[in-house]
Amino acid sequence: MTSVGVIWSAVARIKCLKEIVKPPESLPIEAEQLLQGLEGIKEALREGQPLQREEEEEFGELEKKIVRLSYEIVDAIVDASSKSKEMFSVSMLSQRKKSGITKLQQLQTTLNGFQDDLKSSGSEQSPASSRSTGSEQKPKKKLSASNTLTQWGFKKLVKLERKSSRMSSSEIDPKNMIDSESEAGRELDYDKAAELKPKKIIDSESNSNSKQNMQRDSVGNDVDLFPRLRENLLNRSSEDSVVYIVGESGMGKTTFTRKLFHDLKDSFDVFAWVPINHNFQIKRVLQLLLQKLGPSQDQYIRDMNEIQLITHIFSALQINKNNLLVLDDIGSLDDWESIRLALPVANSTKVIVTTSSNDFLKLKNSYQISGLTKPDILMLLSNEASFKTGSEKIGEAIFDISCGSPLFATILGKSLQPEAATAGDQLVDELVSYIPQKGKPQVLGVCYKRLAPELKPCLLYLGQFPQGQEIEVEKLYLLLMAENLIISPKEESKTSLQSSLKDLARRKLVQVQEDYKSSCRLHDRVREFCKSKGSDEELFEIVDFESSIKVGPHTRRLAIYLSKYRGDNPIQFHSQDTLKKILSLLIFDTFESAEEKSEWPSEINDLKEFSHARVFNFDGVDFTVRKVPRGIDRLVLLRYLSFRGCRLEELPPSMSNLTQLETLDLVVHADCKKMLIPNNTFAKMTRMLHLYLPRLYAASNGKAKVQLQGLERLEILVNFDTEACDVKVLSEFKNLKTLSTISEGQANDLEDVIKFINGQAEKLQHSSVDITSFDCYNRGSASALKKLLECQFVHSIHIEGRISELPDELDSPAEKVAEIFLDGSEIEDDPMNYFGTTFQNLRSLALSNDAFLGSEIVISAESMFRNLRSLKLKNLQYLEKLTIEQGAMVELSTLIIEGCGCLEEVSIPKKMHDKLQKAQGDNGGDVYSVMPLPPTFNTTPP
Template identity: 30%
Template structure:
């Protein structure tokens, strides 16, 4: 528990120091006691570092550590509450001055009272410190400065995800593929199962089978859904159907009843050969609830199941396959690849004394792939002369968490114990999130900061706390405790991660033992947890797991409340009337409403009392009005207003009061409460992230005063004054801007002045994303383009020449969109080796385009291609067949000749099918009016036989995706930003 208490105490020491500086002149007589309290807490912090090594078998020490954490929180509450009350009485204007004089005697009494309370805390902290010392706990003082910290920071190279080392599992794929495609006459099995213990590689094997070329050719449609321990029947059916018919996603999620879902799923399997993967089934009950949606007669569809429970598949009458543990040779090969990384290919295998140490470590892994990877990663972050210490630190006996577990899994506990002190609390925090969910890295970092788990001591010169948090996260990635999901963006914080279910189990088990956090969710199919069982100060409520949450009561001592909805739950859940009164949760520092719809557009009662909040998020919610009392949240660091994209939020002009705000996200559409006013932002001097700024609602001139920006995303209507101000802001912050995005609306270049501004924007050395709506005219007017651009969107540009020669040499360009007559020519040509980093390309409404040519070696990293409404385009280019990275092809509203070359006929591809690799899914917009009007009568009679497939599991051959139902997960930065609104 010291690993949890020490970061808390450290953070509160920093907070007390800042508060005493900010409020020192108002503390007066209490300032000496406050300084003494800081000193006592610093002494306790040093003792906690030694207590961490001695606590596990000593209940007395564990109790004292718990008390130290509670005392630190109590100190923060005391000083901060007083500071808030004093601060709320200060302000300009005659009325506030009169109020100050009227309340002066009351304030003097408050100051005296807080001094007495602080002195009492000093005594209690001093007594506890004496107990530690008397018990033999010694003070360990770390040297200050980031260079002496325990964390081994890695270089920031997040533009790729390490390819999975598929060692020793190939034979499983060879056995399973024939069973799935029924090539060996075993067609009577409609279910093929992979069964075995956690960490054996079942999901990895299933993914390899799912993406196998023979499998991709054999089936028409594909679905992947992860069920896990907590499930709901309707959620499973929706998830599978969203995969199989993504073009009907809205109907599936919003309209179809459970009966309709069963009928539709049954029908599509009757008419198409479908492969459906049900990953991680824990109980036979889950299968019992959905089995009637699967035809019993052989229609060519198959179900591939992964499970730890043999009884599940025995009762399914399935072909059963159980992967074996790795042999020693296979284990040794996997271990070396993970421990050495790229060095394995260049320097060869491990030899000498290091090999002997490694093999002793490997003996304890028992051939379990997950344990091997975790142990190897522990060594990868250690110096060679420290490998023996790693061996000696591994457990000789089973931990309490692993008691009775299989050999090898105990090393998960070792991986946790080997974490530096600062990282342990951050790692356990991952257990808050639902199993198999995508954890957004940027959000996670902000939560860590708000919780006080990130130390300013680890911050180097010019770094922000977000930079430090990103380094913490990257260390967890290096140790294989978190897996990155995305490979479409270069910025780590735009990526998502997931945690293996066994590792999450460890987080939850340890977190519960030390009362670090608690999860409230439905257990099984009937029992609902209504009250917290522990005194934990963090709680995550999984709203979508309850049919009725109106009687759920979290503990009143909470400092963090996450109201979460599964990614599979569509638009989320409605907030029940009178759920609980937030007035009783006044100590909250973190409040996250995740995809919650608020009735009558009002927030729950008592939210306005949460003046200690550091983090407040309404991301994905439906909230039409942001109340003015938000301006009272003076300690707020993160405010996320990215509500649903169909929700127009009205925002009171109070955000300027939040002077400690660091991260601000505006909605896609918003307005001020007087509908014509402009939001003030000029006082937000600490702001580091500003996204969604719209110059039609916010004062553009305020940007000039925001000199600490690291991330800026702005939308500007096409007037020169606002654009000039934005360019000035970018220039002021140019030395530290890390990501800059500008969306320009209605900007026709009808003058030299406007053309000059466009040239300046394209050549801007610190602009990453540029979206322009409006006529440019001559391609030559674009001029020199900065090599920093990662995304360019041209809408209605009416360029007279092919822009590809100008754009294809940009070294960092990942997303390119040409739409609505962006170019007027008949031909586009991507030269050999052009667009070396492009991941996503969209060509839409290019009405004159007839031919597109792709040279050899061009677009070699392209993963998503969308072509729509290019009415004169006849075919896809031959050069696409050399792009093996392509995973998603979207075709909509294209002419009949184009479609005919891609359509399936009698199980074989059209003339252009050979241009698309077998792992790429093709999505036809077969509900488009244009398509209906151009298709022949035969197509109207359902002879349209294109493969409409979607699979998050096939989005990357080396990045596992275990997130379940969302087949249309955005694969690009731009798509994701829109999707997550």
């Protein structure tokens, strides 16, 4: 990009900032003067007139001006952000689309024309434009204007975010974050800035294999479209930076794009795949994008406002001139425009947008994914559902009703596969009867009819949850139990649910994610069927406020999408008695929607009428804005109450009246402050079985402890904090099956926890110990650490703080420990042999934030790690070399290395590399990445 492009991009941002920074006079007056100066140059070039001498001189000075001006702009933004209550709200931008975003688009279009005029007039040979700021001349010490601008802004806002992690935003003084040296003309350390640059894994052989796999797996229009898109995206000289892949849900656009992404990413320095949730929240999307682009600093990113996120993303993409981004499943053009603000105006960044919205088809470089042909469908059925010769008629009928949708074809094929080989014309006639509804979710009725009776309510129940939402299996189990929809004995019910989900997953009706916590979700088209069928069978009703909703007299379950409430569509209940018959109420919201409409719908502002409710689930509700509805304490029959993912800073005292509660989930959103819990909240909840406490909490009356006495029936206790609770109360919980504890590193408390875990050997099925402030120099710490590593019934260990040296010899190492996460441990000797030989059942190991201070890690075959599935090394700033030898970690399925800026060499077995590459391609997730890529990356042959 020439100097003209740099100025052009900066000017576009200045004009955009004038629309959104409050107050606008915070911007320096020189910004307006600079814009006026450019207008004269632009008009002269458009009319074909040569630049006058004074204009050339002015043009030559613009680059220096834009650097100096950028410092002032960042100051103005920080000042405005810290003083303004609104901060930088992209939702506000959406409301001002005509005056803000549209003007920016028009400006960009005009500027692109300006650059074309410069090229055609030969002005690129002028002294001004010959000064490259792009990739033609790679700077060594001094930075070009664009990099100086972006890195200076990045550096400045990193300071802001780190300060904000130590103080509230009201305490931030932007002036305190300015370096003492002069801002103008400063030099930045290019090598230090380059450490921010994430890279890729390069392996020429595996890249070639991925292309072959792509050709083998591709069917239908993939074969034609794939090479066209590939050529477009690899064309560095092309000004087409964005391509849009459009297709109906279920047509395979995400699968196609994932293959394209994994084929292309080795040609880019920076690559990121960002899934866009259907419940679009711009801040969450920006956080995800920034997390993907560089060394992870989750605690800082979580505290950033939107202007900080946008500035960091912009900087990361400007520093790197070769970027590939995928934004998967964007819902609307408005959502896309909001995200686009964070992307450079002129850069070699390539963006792939996938969407189901046909509105994108009017944009340049949009490509539509259509259905598969009949031969393609028959091939798919043969590969995915093992259809054999003799099943052609059924295959053709599936093609007719699926409209070429690979999703529908696969689901139908999986369901009909057992009878396909022997079925006669009767099955074909049944399928043909669905042709009038072809291409609609109702065709899944033929699959639903073939489900076992116990699978049907489980599948339909999932239809209540919002589009694309992941549902934890444990949460689903507790909900179904509270509503008596699982009638197996307790010991068998969870196993029964897991078996049902696996059966539904085998039929491709449910997507199950096996991770740290198992979860499941429905594909959009399957959800549409469940939503319709659930309503028809009066299993539940969904209130989404998009149209007038009438809740029938027999409705027992209600799901309310509060994020779509605008006050103009009331909930119409058949009668007042209908409310009393509701057994379950699931309320889903977003924090952004609460800012736009903070009132509750009048029909649910007072909950006392839901007097027979057994389940109340709040999800994503901001109770600091909306407040807890009245009457919740009157729901005396309530069995299940959840505030998971909400903002709730104090538990209402009246909660103590809910004496029938069996499950209470208080795991609120991560950005919440310490929750205050009133005294005696749990005193009457003697039926409690499952208690999920928040990560941070304390008793309302200051120094007192949160009282948990009397909860003798507890089976699950999560986030038991030895600072907030009396550790001696653990002795009362004789029935615990799951226990997770948090300790600030006090040796006495830690030893009491270990003693309790060892004493619960017969019943405890899972236990975890999380130490937040461990210090090896504190009295008793070394002894407590040794006892923890010898605890025979602990399954997960998280330690944050200085360990320095691991215990030399363990009398009897913990046999059941499956997870070890160390953060800031400052271990000096390579710990891999210690962990690999000591903990035979270890499945996940993570070292982060200088957990290891040495320069080399060697994982030998002798260190075993026979069961290790996941290894994560993060922010180990002294690590220079990593070697994984043949025969080590044979079960490894996830390898993440990030933020290890001094890493010079990585060597791993070729077989492991290929296995991880395949897992990455199949899952589309982050299971294999090394960022930044070291200068030497070897794959050793067997």
